[in-house]
Amino acid sequence: MRNFDFTDEDLLAFIGSMDENQALKELLEQSDSADVLRQAVEFVRNFDSFPAEAEGVMTEFLDDICPEQCEGCCGNIPWSEMAEAISNGGYCGHCQHRMEAE
């Protein structure tokens, strides 16, 4: 399992906007821990920090849904591109653009 640090601003922004993305929202709702996750997203949006009691659940969820690296270039996917990567099958913004251009 990867180690997620919830103090990172980009990661918090990603978590806070989770239910604005249809694909992410569906994954969240399908999770066994949907209630805890939904509350955590709400908490991040309101307080700009992560609730400690939900950390384990969120770590597991993120580990489950986030591609560890880009399917195309094997590079790390930045949090700002993660929602897109989850929707497009695990590609970073750069590879996504390249595929669209081809």
Ligand SMILES: [Zn+2]
């Ligand atoms: Zn890539």
